[in-house]
Amino acid sequence: MLSRVADSLYWMSRYVERAENIARILDVNLQLMLDLPKLGAEQEKKIWSPVLRSTGEYEDFDKLYKSTSSENVIDFLTLNSKNSNSIVNCITSARENARHVREQISLEMWEEINRTYLWMKGQTLKKIQKVGPYEFFNEVKNASHLFQGITDGTMTHGEDWDFIQVGKYLERGDMVTRILDANDEIFINAPDSLMNGGTLQWSAILRSCSSHDAYRKFYVAQVEPDKVVEFLILNEFFPRSIRFCAGALDEALRRISGCQEERFTNQAEKLSGRLVAELNYSALEDIKTVGMHKYMDDLQIKLNAIGEAIFQTYLFSPPLPEHEPEPAEVKAESRQEQKQETKSEGAHPRKSGQTQRLPKPAKV
Amino acid sequence: MALLDQYEPGDFFDEMFSKEGEVRPHYAALFERFQRLEQEEFDQRRTAVDAAFLRQGITFTVYSDEQGTERIFPFDLVPRIIPNSEWTLIEKGLIQRMQALNLFLKDLYTDQRILKEKVIPAEDVLSAKHYRPEMVGVPVPKDIYIHICGSDMVRDRDGTYFVLEDNGRCPSGVSYLLENRVAMKRAFPQLFGSAGVRPVDHYTQDLLTVLQYIAPHGASKPPTVVLLTPGIYNSAYFEHSFLARQMGIQIVEGRDLVVQDKKVYMRTTKGLVQVDTIYRRLDDDFLDPRVFRKDSVLGVPGLVSAYRAGNVSLANAIGTGVADDKVVYKYVPDMIKYYLGEEPILANVPTYLASDEKEREYIVTHLDKLVVKSANESGGYGMLVGPASTPKQREEFKELILKNPRNFIAQPTLSLSRHPSYCNEAGFEGRHVDLRPYILCGEKITIVPGGLTRVALRKGSLVVNSSQGGGSKDTWVLYGDS
Numbered sequence: 001m002l003s004r005v006a007d008s009l010y011w012m013s014r015y016v017e018r019a020e021n022i023a024r025i026l027d028v029n030l031q032l033m034l035d036l037p038k039l040g041a042e043q044e045k046k047i048w049s050p051v052l053r054s055t056g057e058y059e060d061f062d063k064l065y066k067s068t069s070s071e072n073v074i075d076f077l078t079l080n081s082k083n084s085n086s087i088v089n090c091i092t093s094a095r096e097n098a099r100h101v102r103e104q105i106s107l108e109m110w111e112e113i114n115r116t117y118l119w120m121k122g123q124t125l126k127k128i129q130k131v132g133p134y135e136f137f138n139e140v141k142n143a144s145h146l147f148q149g150i151t152d153g154t155m156t157h158g159e160d161w162d163f164i165q166v167g168k169y170l171e172r173g174d175m176v177t178r179i180l181d182a183n184d185e186i187f188i189n190a191p192d193s194l195m196n197g198g199t200l201q202w203s204a205i206l207r208s209c210s211s212h213d214a215y216r217k218f219y220v221a222q223v224e225p226d227k228v229v230e231f232l233i234l235n236e237f238f239p240r241s242i243r244f245c246a247g248a249l250d251e252a253l254r255r256i257s258g259c260q261e262e263r264f265t266n267q268a269e270k271l272s273g274r275l276v277a278e279l280n281y282s283a284l285e286d287i288k289t290v291g292m293h294k295y296m297d298d299l300q301i302k303l304n305a306i307g308e309a310i311f312q313t314y315l316f317s318p319p320l321p322e323h324e325p326e327p328a329e330v331k332a333e334s335r336q337e338q339k340q341e342t343k344s345e346g347a348h349p350r351k352s353g354q355t356q357r358l359p360k361p362a363k364v
Numbered sequence: 365m366a367l368l369d370q371y372e373p374g375d376f377f378d379e380m381f382s383k384e385g386e387v388r389p390h391y392a393a394l395f396e397r398f399q400r401l402e403q404e405e406f407d408q409r410r411t412a413v414d415a416a417f418l419r420q421g422i423t424f425t426v427y428s429d430e431q432g433t434e435r436i437f438p439f440d441l442v443p444r445i446i447p448n449s450e451w452t453l454i455e456k457g458l459i460q461r462m463q464a465l466n467l468f469l470k471d472l473y474t475d476q477r478i479l480k481e482k483v484i485p486a487e488d489v490l491s492a493k494h495y496r497p498e499m500v501g502v503p504v505p506k507d508i509y510i511h512i513c514g515s516d517m518v519r520d521r522d523g524t525y526f527v528l529e530d531n532g533r534c535p536s537g538v539s540y541l542l543e544n545r546v547a548m549k550r551a552f553p554q555l556f557g558s559a560g561v562r563p564v565d566h567y568t569q570d571l572l573t574v575l576q577y578i579a580p581h582g583a584s585k586p587p588t589v590v591l592l593t594p595g596i597y598n599s600a601y602f603e604h605s606f607l608a609r610q611m612g613i614q615i616v617e618g619r620d621l622v623v624q625d626k627k628v629y630m631r632t633t634k635g636l637v638q639v640d641t642i643y644r645r646l647d648d649d650f651l652d653p654r655v656f657r658k659d660s661v662l663g664v665p666g667l668v669s670a671y672r673a674g675n676v677s678l679a680n681a682i683g684t685g686v687a688d689d690k691v692v693y694k695y696v697p698d699m700i701k702y703y704l705g706e707e708p709i710l711a712n713v714p715t716y717l718a719s720d721e722k723e724r725e726y727i728v729t730h731l732d733k734l735v736v737k738s739a740n741e742s743g744g745y746g747m748l749v750g751p752a753s754t755p756k757q758r759e760e761f762k763e764l765i766l767k768n769p770r771n772f773i774a775q776p777t778l779s780l781s782r783h784p785s786y787c788n789e790a791g792f793e794g795r796h797v798d799l800r801p802y803i804l805c806g807e808k809i810t811i812v813p814g815g816l817t818r819v820a821l822r823k824g825s826l827v828v829n830s831s832q833g834g835g836s837k838d839t840w841v842l843y844g845d846s
Contacts, residue, residue: 003631004620099421099596103609107420114421159633256633314633 006163007315008100011361013167015094016113018358019087020144021175022055022077025182027137028208030070035200041067048073050182055085055358074133075125085358087140091120106154109147116143165252166310173245174303174359176232179208181296202228209240229292230284242299243279249306250276256314268309275302300356307359366399367406368784371792377523377781378794379444389846390447393559397552398442409551410441410786416550422543424599424830437540438835440785443548444797444817445559447845451813454517454525457710458801459809460700462513465530465687466805467703469509473499473683483702484695488719491770492692493740494533494685496648498655502672504681505578506806511679512571512643513803514538514815517710519781526713526778528798529693532684534645538802539603540836541816542567542610548838560843562813567802568610574806575611575641578677583640590614590630592621592644594662604645618646623666626673641677648682690739690773691717714776718769727774728765731758734774735826736765749826751777780826783837785819796820798828799839814839 029051033039039047045068052058052073060083065072078087095117102110119139128136148168155161183205202223206212215223215231218238235241239248250272257265264270287295373381380391387395414436417423423434446454471477472489479486489495514535516528545564549556572589579587593604595617608615620630621639629636644651650660655668670676686692694715697708716723716734727734731750738746748761765772782794801815817837818828828834 001633002614002616002620003633004617005614006633096596099601099605102421102605103615110421111419115419118418 001159001163003315005101005104005160007311007361008097009104009160009163010167010310010315012094012097012101012105012113013164014171014359015090015097016144016147017168017171018085018175019090019094020141021172021179022085022087022090023137023140024208024210025051025055025175025179026074026077027134027141028179028183028204030074030133031207032201032204033070035204041069044069052076054178054182057083057085057357071125074128078128078136079123079125084360088120088123091117091143104160106150108150108154112143112147112150116147119143159256162252162256163314166249166256169245169249169252170303170307170310172240173242173249174300176209176240176242176245177296177299177303179205180229180232181293184292184296199223205232211238211240214238226284226288229287233287234279234282234284243276246272246275246279253310266309266313268306268313271302271306271309275306297356304356304359367401367403368395368398368792371784372794374782374794376779376794377519377521379519379781379783379797390445390842392846394443394445394555397555397558406441406786413439413441413547413551416547417543420543422540422602424602437830438821439544439547440819440821440835440837441548441551442784442786442792443838443840444783444799445840445842446814448842449845451841453709454801455811457525457527457708458515458803458811460704460706460709461515461527461530461696462510462803462805462809464696464700464703465513465532466507466509468699469681469684469687470507471703472686473504473509474501478699478702484692484698488691488695488717489686492686492689494648494683494689496683496686498668499681499683503674505580505674505677508578508805509681510684510687511574511578511681511805513805514800515803517799517801517815518713518778521779523781524711526711527696528713529690530687530696531800532680532687533647534680535800535802536600536603536645537800537816537818537836538567539606541802541812541814541839543606544816544836544838559840561840562843564812564814567804567812568607570804570806570810570812571607571643572611572613574804575613575643575679577806578679579640580674580677584638587640588638589641589643590616590621590639592616592618592642592646592664594618594646594650598645600645607643613643618660618662618664621664621667623664623670626666626670626675628664628667628670628676639676641679643679648685651678651682685740688740690715690737691719691770694773713778716774718765718772718774723774724765724769727772728762730774731761733777735777736761736772736774739771739773747827749777752824752826777826783817783819785821785835785837787821787823790823793823795823796826796828797837813841 029047033047048068048070049058052061052068055077061068061073061076064080064082065076076083076086080086081089083089095113098105098110098113123136151161151164155164183201199222202225203212206215206223206228209232211231215228218231218235219227221227231238231241233242236243238244250269253269253272254261257269259265259269262273264273290298371381373385380388380395382388417436417439421434423436468478472479472495476486478484479489510532512535514531514537516531517525518528519525542564575589576587579589589611590613591604591608593601593615595601598604605615614630616630622629622631622636624636628639628642630639646662649657651663652665652667653660653663654665656663667676668682671678671682694712694717697712700706700708716727718724718727727736731748732753734750736748736750741747748757750758780796780798783797784792785795787793787795797817797819799815799817801811804810817839818830819835819837820826820828820833821835822833825833
């Protein structure tokens with residue numbers, strides 16, 4: 001398969017998953033607020049700030065809006081074309097990548113992503129408020145589920161499908177760390193009296209990961225913070241837990257290269273295998289010892305490193321020596337910049353509330 | 365009231381109605397069906413077809429629009445019908461023309477006999493913008509230069525077919541021909557059985573056969589064929605991906621290809637894979653920055669060296685654009701006589717060359733009656749339709765012509781045939797149409813029955829190009845004559 005095609009499939013998949021997760025994060029916070037007494041502007045800001053940090057470029061938000069109201073946050077994360085990770089931009093990027101590989105994906109996949117794109121283009125804040133944000137976010141989630149289901153049901157499960165899986169699970173794992181991280185901060189920031197011992201909030205988190213029922217079934221118990229964390233990070237069988245995502249990612253990578261288990265043939269497999277082992281042999285106590293914040297941050301750095309290694313192994317072909325400068329070389333430069341950026345963020349101790357940026361494609 | 369009751373054929377050759385207002389026999393089945401159709405039912409089907417085109421992303425990009433808006437190519441639900449006997453003649457005529465053009469290109473890029481014997485003036489040919497001296501003496505596989513051709517045909521006031529131009533570079537639009545048929549079958553399924561329409565969907569299979577046939581010696585079996593696209597922002601990108609999908613071949617951009625030891629490879633996740641035939645949808649100018657335009661980032665450095673070494677085949681060959689030059693067009697009938705010893709079956713539109721002193725004089729004094737065209741523009745750009753022009757426009761063109769006579773030709777304004785077309789509030793009105801059949805040259809020459817009928821939807825307009833408000837119709841060639 002063409003490297004460029006693999007790259008487009010990978011990012012198409014990531015962007016669809018990202019749109020879904022941003023819808024989830026927004027939805028859970030909005031629902032949480034419904035259960036709380038009326039909040040003042042300052043409190044509202046406290047609830048939304050961590051969300052903004054984990055899903056978008058916070059500085060951009062401050063430039064564009066005067067206050068951190070729910071309405072502004074929805075507008076920024078949903079419709080604003082200046083936010084590269086707004087839902088509309090995620091869908092547009094997913095569709096643009098699909099357009100690049102239109103002859104590679106199934107007709108049904110293309111029509112579905114195109115339909116979602118056309119629907120999304122017709123959305124306004126007014127329309128969303130009219131049907132209710134809940135309905136709207138549900139639509140976004142459903143569109144993603146439909147797309148992923150169509151992908152599984154209509155595409156040959158070969159190398160191209162595996163690259164789609166790689167993108168999906170890498171993005172999903174990353175977003176779960178962000179959801180947990182953001183909510184952890186809300187928890188710390190919000191006054192106790194509002195949080196009702198945390199039950200409300202932790203239920204909301206579970207719901208945002210579609211895991212409320214699964215959790216109940218698994219623990220047959222009340223919603224307890226420790227168990228929620230354990231479930232979302234370490235559960236072996238739930239498809240939105242980080243451990244599950246890492247495992248599925250690792251399997252897809254091995255299918256691509258044909259490498260057997262407990263071996264590796266490239267850097268990406270080495271890193272993903274290591275992460276799987278680490279999660280398989282971790283328990284709640286280990287997370288608590290490190291601290292939620294730090295643990296999530298470390299996970300994000302590891303997932304980013306896997307993404308980078310996939311890029312170097314499969315998606316980027318270094319220019320041949322006899323060549324004049326061409327786009328691929330420019331690509332390499334821009335990638336290096338990004339690499340340094342990641343390094344510097346990882347090297348410095350994080351300021352409170354700082355989060356890894358969402359990965360972006362190294363496009364020219 | 366039936367749909368076509370109010371229809372006025374007007375003082376034109378109407379494809380559907382004779383001068384006396386009678387339905388032509390090959391349109392009888394269609395007419396009967398349409399007369400039974402309620403306006404509401406027609407509107408429903410029209411809306412459903414448009415929605416399907418949009419959903420499937422069957423769109424083209426408008427360049428002048430800053431946002432790069434994607435639009436659907438307006439599709440008119442009234443099909444254009446060609447009886448079998450008429451088509452047989454067109455087919456013969458196009459095959460003859462194609463043979464002559466390929467013989468001409470072979471001659472031009474080897475011995476230049478036709479020029480040396482002064483059958484056609486060398487200065488007119490060698491001065492063509494798309495003549496490629498770099499290709500002289502470079503053999504091409506099976507001596508075929510134009511593999512895919514999309515000749516534009518029109519009919520005049522008495523219904524005679526003329527070839528208006530031969531598009532021997534990268535003709536586009538064939539995907540619309542195929543998609544229009546799919547849409548039409550969905551909208552009027554029963555009609556096909558009763559009318560007896562010849563199928564078109566083998567086009568992509570035929571195309572793949574041609575591309576495999578011209579692969580270099582020693583190519584893998586089956587040969588590795590790819591389609592080279594300028595990228596997703598190209599106005600015809602939909603067509604590129606459509607054709608690649610239908611043929612099951614890879615679509616590549618310049619940056620996916622790399623040349624090593626005069627061989628072309630594509631970069632894949634498993635390393636480099638050699639490419640045998642490239643169906644390129646990129647003009648000569650952009651193919652290889654080392655040989656042609658230095659600023660091209662769409663092409664592949666070294667591609668021409670691999671091509672000259674015979675390690676990769678290109679469809680179409682480099683340098684076919686010389687035959688698209690509207691000055692060279694004038695001489696196609698002479699080529700047919702010279703190479704084949706036959707009389708042309710299809711007529712050329714009479715053409716005056718501004719480079720000829722006498723003809724130039726005629727052109728500049730008759731601008732209000734003529735259509736003036738730049739020798740190398742396409743897409744309906746750079747032309748003056750005399751009868752519809754203002755004195756100021758004519759003055760501007762006169763200046764342009766006198767400044768650069770080689771670049772202009774003129775033709776009498778044909779009264780193009782018209783076809784009933786749906787025009788929104790106005791109901792059904794006559795609109796001018798042309799026909800672009802797609803000709804494939806491999807082991808033999810094949811033409812998918814019919815072609816793309818383009819229609820100038822703007823009232824009175826003679827320009828059918830999609831960039832200028834044109835739409836298209838499904839084109840039916842019948843098994844019989846009625």
